[in-house]
């Protein structure tokens with residue numbers, strides 16, 4: 135039986151491992167950290183359970199399609215609930231808009247803000263739905279190895295409708311004038327780690343997911359998704375080796391050699407789901423690398439972030455599960471991330487309060503808070519900076535919630551650039567990989583295949599199709615299927 139090594143146990147690696155094992159190969163997963171799941175890990179302290187990374191569950195069909203490969207449905211593995219409101223956005227003067235799950239109510243809401251906006255939302259969403267259907271059901275499953283992959287009957291027929299070459303920012307402004315609606319429509323682009331003006335309008339497919347499909351939450355947190363994929367992988371024979379980082383990869387006599395902190399082994403195939411830059415620059419000898427250091431220096435990285443995990447000993451008013459504080463200037467903060475990277479002057483931030491939905495993540499009568507402020511990747515994150523921004527964000531949060539939070543904190547932990555570097559070997563401490571700007575979309579992303587080593591593929595948020603949990607699940611499937619195809623061709 136051929137053996138395959140997988141580096142890392144993030145969701146992309148787990149997805150790849152399960153698919154390769156199901157095809158009948160022996161798969162061993164090596165993970166640097168004690169816990170599986172990468173950026174989707176969880177920790178419990180003082181009775182509070184915190185998801186360390188993702189909190190927005192969008193594109194439920196991607197999860198479902200993945201589990202269906204193994205004759206499971208999502209509901210066999212975890213309990214998914216629909217959030218209603220999906221999220222709230224807080225604007226200047228503490229004005230807030232809550233996004234209802236019901237499409238009709240959403241249309242009414244848009245119309246109440248701007249005359250004609252309901253009809254425009256319908257038109258906008260019809261285009262977004264088309265892009266979602268073609269993009270998510272078709273294009274994102276391509277390995278990005280040849281331009282011919284992108285030429286399908288759907289893409290030829292709908293080339294102009296996909297809007298690969300027009301800017302998202304321009305696209306939104308054709309439909310809406312009210313600044314609140316514009317920022318509401320532009321916010322999902324932040325998930326792609328780029329400024330709306332640099333992002334192709336193709337990505338209005340994200341609006342389809344967030345506003346039309348809805349926002350969901352796996353009860354117990356995102357670790358339940360990891361547990362589900364680990365269960366499936368284990369059932370298919372995958373073996374896991376946590377706390378065992380890979381320290382080097384070599385290639386000789388058509389065999390891939392992996393050195394971990396505990397063993398030396400030879401494998402027939404390799405899928406690397408650790409940060410692409412780390413694998414290339416720290417694990418591979420120069421002659422086997424796809425890219426030079428200058429390549430990485432020239433890439434536009436998605437942001438890193440400053441995070442606070444807080445356990446609060448009382449209930450907090452006015453918060454929903456997801457809360458976006460857009461009470462400061464969006465463009466100024468974006469510029470301080472991408473154009474002129476520095477600690478932001480007046481940052482936007484996001485507060486997740488999962489205890490509003492899930493009583494298992496905080497003791498009774500208490501609240502679990504996850505606060506995220508995007509910052510440029512690579513910034514120095516001293517203790518003073520963390521403290522300064524904690525105070526700034528808490529002042530705004532306390533003002534909006536009319537609650538004294540700082541005097542009621544039972545547990546507090548911050549997490550920033552240097553933690554991403556230390557925990558995940560993340561290049562410049564990036565949180566979400568590479569930005570999805572046009573010059574880094576689809577075939578223009580770092581290649582999924584190693585050019586020099588036979589049967590060696592990359593997966594994860596730095597290669598196709600990009601950042602986010604659903605794309606990472608797809609990335610694992612794409613890498614696994616390429617490797618399986620290669621093995622079968624070698625028979």
Ligand SMILES: Cc1cc2nc3c(=O)[nH]c(=O)nc-3n(C[C@H](O)[C@H](O)[C@H](O)COP(=O)(O)OP(=O)(O)OC[C@H]3O[C@@H](n4cnc5c(N)ncnc54)[C@H](O)[C@@H]3O)c2cc1C
Nearest residue numbers: 142144145146166172173188189190380408594595602603
């Ligand atoms: C704070 C935050 C919030 C987010 N919010 C959302 C959200 O709401 N919704 C959403 O869809 N997405 C969100 N994302 C993005 C999403 O979490 C990621 O895109 C996705 O989890 C990445 O998965 P991955 O498999 O590519 O990488 P990772 O999860 O980073 O996995 C890589 C793994 O490789 C391991 N590794 C590194 N070096 C080695 C080595 N030498 N040997 C062995 N193992 C190694 C790492 O420890 C890690 O476990 C968020 C991310 C962050 C950080």
